[in-house]
Amino acid sequence: MKRQSSSFFRIGIVLALASVAGIGLFVVGAIRNQSFDFWYLPYNLVLAFIPLLLAVALKHLLATRAWNTWLPLLVSLMWILFLPNSFYIVTDFIHLTETPRVDIVQDVVMLMQFSFVGLAFGFISLYMVHRDFMQRISAHFAAAFAGLLLLLCSFAIYLGRDLRWNSWDIVTQPLGLFADIFSRILNPFAYPQAFIMTLSFFVMLGSMYGVIWQVGRVLLAKNESKK
Numbered sequence: 617m618k619r620q621s622s623s624f625f626r627i628g629i630v631l632a633l634a635s636v637a638g639i640g641l642f643v644v645g646a647i648r649n650q651s652f653d654f655w656y657l658p659y660n661l662v663l664a665f666i667p668l669l670l671a672v673a674l675k676h677l678l679a680t681r682a683w684n685t686w687l688p689l690l691v692s693l694m695w696i697l698f699l700p701n702s703f704y705i706v707t708d709f710i711h712l713t714e715t716p717r718v719d720i721v722q723d724v725v726m727l728m729q730f731s732f733v734g735l736a737f738g739f740i741s742l743y744m745v746h747r748d749f750m751q752r753i754s755a756h757f758a759a760a761f762a763g764l765l766l767l768l769c770s771f772a773i774y775l776g777r778d779l780r781w782n783s784w785d786i787v788t789q790p791l792g793l794f795a796d797i798f799s800r801i802l803n804p805f806a807y808p809q810a811f812i813m814t815l816s817f818f819v820m821l822g823s824m825y826g827v828i829w830q831v832g833r834v835l836l837a838k839n840e841s842k843k
Contacts (some may be wrong), residue, residue: 624672625739631668633705634733635661641726648718657708657730663701663783664734665735670695678748683698695745697783699765700772707777739828741791742766746829768823770817774810 639658646652674691682687709727717723742762750758775781775796785793800807 631733631740633737634729634736635665638702638729638733639725641722641729645717645722645726646654648722651715652842653715653717654708654723654726655712657705657726660705660708661730661734663698664705664737665702666703667695667699668737670698675744675748683748691693692745694743696765696768697786700769700776701736701740701783703769703774703817705734705778707773710777724816735824738769739825742825742831743781743828748816753803762829763820763822766821767814767818770814773817774813778809778813 617769646656671689674688674695677688677691683692685691705787712720712723712727718789740764746758746762769773774803775793779796781789781793781796800810804811
């Protein structure tokens with residue numbers, strides 16, 4: 617338990633440093649361009665962090681409570697709702713050409729940094745929940761669960777980028793949100809962009825998480841063999 621806490625602490629430190637690096641690049645860009653064109657990047661990074669925070673909270677809850685009790689279920693639902701925000705930040709690259717800037721290469725580096733940290737938040741939180749889930753059910757079912765979550769995240773990214781919905785709208789505008797969701801599920805051929813964008817993000821996120829999952833398994837196996 618002590619070793620695990622130490623590992624989580626080190627991961628938290630490097631993620632914090634990576635986040636600070638992104639903010640630093642944003643500040644440099646703002647000074648060079650004398651504008652806050654990409655003001656939403658720090659905000660999106662905060663949203664990307666929420667799923668990791670919820671995954672850590674869920675892990676602590678599961679140490680003393682069953683998963684099918686109300687509080688772990690509530691935290692799990694919130695985690696699922698906010699998880700797409702971690703991956704959504706990648707789509708901010710579309711803003712690169714919207715406004716003339718001093719140095720587009722520096723902007724690319726800045727967006728890469730924010731995207732990397734956002735993806736790290738999302739994949740680490742998914743890895744944590746996946747591991748806990750696998751301890752309670754079969755490995756194959758847990759893998760299918762992770763894949764389904766990534767598919768839902770990919771569709772949520774489409775909803776956010778193309779239709780401008782966000783996680784809060786499930787509470788503030790549920791009727792409009794669900795109307796858009798069901799219209800695309802019931803009439804998929806009428807919305808080819810929804811299918812193409814969802815599939816594209818699913819391929820990207822699924823392949824990236826597959827690599828992370830396998831690397832994590834190898835490292836865990838090595839640690840177990842040293843004990």
